[in-house]
Amino acid sequence: MSLRATSIATTLAEVFGYAEFRPHQAEIIEHVIAGTDAFVLMPTGGGKSLCYQIPALHRSGVTVVVSPLIALMKDQVDALRANGVAAAVLNSSLSAGESRAVLGDLRAGALDLLYVAPERLVLDGFLGELARVEIALFAIDEAHCVSQWGHDFRPEYVRLSVLRERFAHVPVVALTATADEQTRADVLHQLGLGKARVFATGFDRPNIHYSAAYKTKPAEQLIEFLRDYRGASGIVYALSRKRVEQVAERLRDAGFSAAAYHAGMDAAERTRVQEEFLGDRLDIVVATVAFGMGIDKPDVRFVVHYDMPKSIEGYYQETGRAGRDGLPARALMLWSMQDVVTARGFIEAGANEEQRRIESHKLSAMIAFAEALSCRRGALLGYFGEELASGCGCCDVCDTPPETYDATVHAQQALSAVYRLGERFGLGYVVDVVRGAGIERIVANGHDRLSVYGIGAGHSRDEWTSILRQLIHRGYLRVDVAEYSTLKLAGRAGSVLRGEETVVLARPPAPRKKTPAEKPAAKGARAARSLETEEQVALFERLRELRREIAAEQQVPAYVVFADAALADMARRAPRTREDFLAVSGVGAAKLERYGEAFLAAIAGE
Numbered sequence: 001m002s003l004r005a006t007s008i009a010t011t012l013a014e015v016f017g018y019a020e021f022r023p024h025q026a027e028i029i030e031h032v033i034a035g036t037d038a039f040v041l042m043p044t045g046g047g048k049s050l051c052y053q054i055p056a057l058h059r060s061g062v063t064v065v066v067s068p069l070i071a072l073m074k075d076q077v078d079a080l081r082a083n084g085v086a087a088a089v090l091n092s093s094l095s096a097g098e099s100r101a102v103l104g105d106l107r108a109g110a111l112d113l114l115y116v117a118p119e120r121l122v123l124d125g126f127l128g129e130l131a132r133v134e135i136a137l138f139a140i141d142e143a144h145c146v147s148q149w150g151h152d153f154r155p156e157y158v159r160l161s162v163l164r165e166r167f168a169h170v171p172v173v174a175l176t177a178t179a180d181e182q183t184r185a186d187v188l189h190q191l192g193l194g195k196a197r198v199f200a201t202g203f204d205r206p207n208i209h210y211s212a213a214y215k216t217k218p219a220e221q222l223i224e225f226l227r228d229y230r231g232a233s234g235i236v237y238a239l240s241r242k243r244v245e246q247v248a249e250r251l252r253d254a255g256f257s258a259a260a261y262h263a264g265m266d267a268a269e270r271t272r273v274q275e276e277f278l279g280d281r282l283d284i285v286v287a288t289v290a291f292g293m294g295i296d297k298p299d300v301r302f303v304v305h306y307d308m309p310k311s312i313e314g315y316y317q318e319t320g321r322a323g324r325d326g327l328p329a330r331a332l333m334l335w336s337m338q339d340v341v342t343a344r345g346f347i348e349a350g351a352n353e354e355q356r357r358i359e360s361h362k363l364s365a366m367i368a369f370a371e372a373l374s375c376r377r378g379a380l381l382g383y384f385g386e387e388l389a390s391g392c393g394c395c396d397v398c399d400t401p402p403e404t405y406d407a408t409v410h411a412q413q414a415l416s417a418v419y420r421l422g423e424r425f426g427l428g429y430v431v432d433v434v435r436g437a438g439i440e441r442i443v444a445n446g447h448d449r450l451s452v453y454g455i456g457a458g459h460s461r462d463e464w465t466s467i468l469r470q471l472i473h474r475g476y477l478r479v480d481v482a483e484y485s486t487l488k489l490a491g492r493a494g495s496v497l498r499g500e501e502t503v504v505l506a507r508p509p510a511p512r513k514k515t516p517a518e519k520p521a522a523k524g525a526r527a528a529r530s531l532e533t534e535e536q537v538a539l540f541e542r543l544r545e546l547r548r549e550i551a552a553e554q555q556v557p558a559y560v561v562f563a564d565a566a567l568a569d570m571a572r573r574a575p576r577t578r579e580d581f582l583a584v585s586g587v588g589a590a591k592l593e594r595y596g597e598a599f600l601a602a603i604a605g606e
């Protein structure tokens with residue numbers, strides 16, 4: 001429909017209420033407006049949507065957006081309408097009457113953007129419909145779904161190649177957040193985008209702080225972490241349904257607003273949880289991986305993994321749901337040796353040899369990430385083939401780099417204990433022997449007479465556990481899952497025992513002192529919003545309450561009204577006039593009209 005004569009920067013400000021483009025957005029948008037095909041590879045939260053939404057307003061005709069998730073389409077359309085854009089959705093959730101109305105608007109040229117499900121788009125009748133109207137652009141969101149190499153393959157996406165064939169003159173932009181080399185090549189091939197400009201903006205999410213902690217008392221560790229985030233939105237992932245329910249209950253007992261979400265719950269209940277989360281009436285969702293594909297909430301402040309995920313790809317995608325609004329967010333992973341053993345057990349139970357090899361490789365990478373002794377972001381990006389020149393300054397390892405030391409003697413002691421014990425005992429037992437614990441089982445086995453008994457008595461149980469764990473992850477020891485998790489020598493253990501190899505390990509962390517409650521309170525949710533004074537914090541909370549009411553009344557997700565970033569900016573500026581209100585980031589002309597009055601009144605304290 002509309003063909004804006006202004007600059008794209010003006011559109012960004014007037015329609016979307018943003019002062020500046022994110023990296024690469026302007027370049028991509030200009031190319032797309034010029035009519036070139038484009039393939040956009042941008043991390044989650046990078047701002048992919050604007051890369052076709054702004055071109056939609058600057059090219060004549062309707063932009064057709066293909067998206068695999070019905071729930072997401074509706075939210076996007078609601079958000080666009082709130083900004084005064086003529087957008088509509090066409091999918092199986094509409095009644096016949098509603099569909100007819102949308103088709104009517106399409107024929108009348110009244111739409112800027114039309115979101116459709118892929119199965120609908122490729123229907124002959126619908127393609128015929130499209131052939132009769134002017135099309136500005138095709139945007140294919142989640143484009144990796146077209147590839148069998150990717151992890152979300154959707155057969156109906158393959159048929160999208162028909163767009164290139166039947167609408168040769170209409171530019172196509174394909175977008176995704178996850179694509180390795182192979183998937184990328186496949187997407188370009190499948191969609192007939194051989195000539196597309198490729199825009200790859202890298203995997204780094206600088207606003208996410210990554211950390212990992214070894215599980216000691218996981219529920220308490222989680223609650224301790226969440227203390228900084230009272231009232232903020234977040235997701236906690238756990239591997240099993242049972243655990244999901246337990247953790248959710250534990251959090252509720254501790255006074256948090258939390259609910260469980262997993263595939264075993266009925267669909268209506270799952271929808272309810274999702275809607276409450278989107279509507280800001282529920283802070284924390286504790287979920288299996290089933291939760292997230294359809295979640296496009298920009299103000300998720302933290303993602304916690306209560307169990308170690310199986311691969312870095314999955315971990316990256318799940319943590320990527322934090323901080324899409326660009327404000328500081330945190331990713332915490334809790335993990336344990338038991339997690340590793342369980343995961344190995346699953347892998348080894350698999351039938352296919354090749355599959356086992358791949359999964360086992362992926363798990364090793366995950367462990368290496370968990371055990372990282374240098375910058376954790378470096379380990380993450382390294383997995384995707386991206387190098388980080390130096391420490392990132394925004395991860396737990398950079399915050400407090402571990403001290404390393406020459407642990408060759410410790411390693412020799414531990415490895416020879418495993419050897420002397422005939423490689424028939426587990427980690428805990430080995431630790432007891434090395435420390436010379438006079439427990440009954442050791443004495444009964446006669447292991448108190450071994451030369452290695454008590455060889456490391458000067459160090460604590462935690463220290464020895466850490467040493468052995470590190471030796472496992474470095475490949476000097478292996479846990480034999482098939483045989484009661486006994487430890488076996490592996491890799492270059494022999495060279496270490498013969499004194500041919502030096503082993504450098506991280507010094508086991510000293511027992512942590514409890515952090516005083518007032519210190520973290522200054523960080524977390526409040527710092528993420530950059531609120532400095534008590535008044536700002538109080539105002540933010542009032543505005544949030546107002547947003548919640550409006551969102552509930554209009555039955556849209558809270559961020560469709562305003563994102564957290566916009567509310568925070570509002571709380572800092574405390575605008576009194578319409579003009580000042582327009583200066584708030586995230587406020588465009590349409591939102592000024594729609595919400596200005598209510599929010600100005602709340603700010604004035606009426």
Ligand code: ADP
Nearest residue numbers: 018020021022044045046047048049298324325
């Ligand atoms: P993606 O699809 O890449 O995951 P989105 O397009 O959903 O990301 O954008 C993530 C968030 O960032 C949204 O809340 C969006 O409004 C916001 N955003 C996008 N571009 C900008 C910008 N230039 N300035 C401020 N916020 C932006």
Ligand code: ZN
Nearest residue numbers: 375392395398
């Ligand atoms: Zn770092």
